[in-house]
Amino acid sequence: MQVRHHRLAPAAPGTTRELVSLHHGPTDRGRKAYLQASLHADEVPPMLVAQHLRLALRQLEAEGRLTGEVVLVPAANPIGLAQHPLSQPQGRFDLGSGENFNRHYADLSGTVAQALLGRLGNDAAANLQQARAALAEACAGLPATDELASLRKTLLGLAADADLVLDLHCDHEAVLHLYTTPEGWPTFAPLAQRLGAPLALLASDSGDAPFDEACSTFWPRLAERLGMDADQLPGRCLAATVELRGEVDVCHRLAAQDAQALVDFLAMQGFVDGPAPTESKHAPPLALPLAGSMPVRAPHAGVLVFLADCGERLAAGQPLAELIDPASGACTTLSSPVDGLLYARASRRFVRAGATLAKVAGREPLREGRLMSA
Numbered sequence: 001m002q003v004r005h006h007r008l009a010p011a012a013p014g015t016t017r018e019l020v021s022l023h024h025g026p027t028d029r030g031r032k033a034y035l036q037a038s039l040h041a042d043e044v045p046p047m048l049v050a051q052h053l054r055l056a057l058r059q060l061e062a063e064g065r066l067t068g069e070v071v072l073v074p075a076a077n078p079i080g081l082a083q084h085p086l087s088q089p090q091g092r093f094d095l096g097s098g099e100n101f102n103r104h105y106a107d108l109s110g111t112v113a114q115a116l117l118g119r120l121g122n123d124a125a126a127n128l129q130q131a132r133a134a135l136a137e138a139c140a141g142l143p144a145t146d147e148l149a150s151l152r153k154t155l156l157g158l159a160a161d162a163d164l165v166l167d168l169h170c171d172h173e174a175v176l177h178l179y180t181t182p183e184g185w186p187t188f189a190p191l192a193q194r195l196g197a198p199l200a201l202l203a204s205d206s207g208d209a210p211f212d213e214a215c216s217t218f219w220p221r222l223a224e225r226l227g228m229d230a231d232q233l234p235g236r237c238l239a240a241t242v243e244l245r246g247e248v249d250v251c252h253r254l255a256a257q258d259a260q261a262l263v264d265f266l267a268m269q270g271f272v273d274g275p276a277p278t279e280s281k282h283a284p285p286l287a288l289p290l291a292g293s294m295p296v297r298a299p300h301a302g303v304l305v306f307l308a309d310c311g312e313r314l315a316a317g318q319p320l321a322e323l324i325d326p327a328s329g330a331c332t333t334l335s336s337p338v339d340g341l342l343y344a345r346a347s348r349r350f351v352r353a354g355a356t357l358a359k360v361a362g363r364e365p366l367r368e369g370r371l372m373s374a
């Protein structure tokens, strides 16, 4: 295993932060998997799963069983890890710019298409090699004038040439669930099942360029810009975001279980030599459109009392929470907007007007535009 230290552009004189990446397995087999933990730095479960995973990967490497490169970034956001305004962790938004750490990753398909003009032929393998080299060059050319831009550039540079990318997050309170593209779903469905996820939410473009989509949508966009068919440019990266339950679901039992599911998935994808993993004991998950995930918002501020748990299937109109104004005593009952699965809830129990309290995944794609929360 090789440990690499990536120094970020300093935010101010006298300060430097670094990102650490762990590189396992052979780099000459033409296969690479990339996993990162806690890009939203206040989402802790992925960092514990990464600790279990690094031990498992080290063991597999020592046994000579890794058959492709596996890169693990065990704490993907050193900027966010250091943000504690008024003693409260704030790892979702960069306090300097207000930007979400998991948005606005660069679309490099235009730059790479330009660089490849007139250079590709009928040899698909050679085309792929040229495209990957041009992509690495485009990543290296991204501006890194501030610390946040430097972090985004470093993460994208580490992941861009991978075949598989897994971005590990968590929600406030939630069942385990995944986000990916419809194209990625057949590959990630067995992972979701092994993780015991009851739900995956699918979208081709959820808006604002989150990390996983920047990695995966590059290839179809490049092929489209070049007017090429998939067989002329076979390279592609499939990527998913895995939400490892809620923010306080941090324990060794769950982390060990999740890390084992990830190792089994890597084995199924041909990264590990040895007997095939045993059948998953979990039921196959539901795959629903992200556009059918309906937020339930607070019509006024108040004390939040849930009437339904994460993982419950609700009928449209079924009460899921009460919101009590402590000054007036008024109580509003909030109901599920659709038939669906209550998969995530807020973790705070006093909420401001307009806050998202819960998310219910339904079958009908009722929303459009930006599909992710802020």
Ligand SMILES: [Zn+2]
Pocket (backbone or CB within 6 Å): 040, 043, 102, 169, 170
């Ligand atoms: Zn997150």
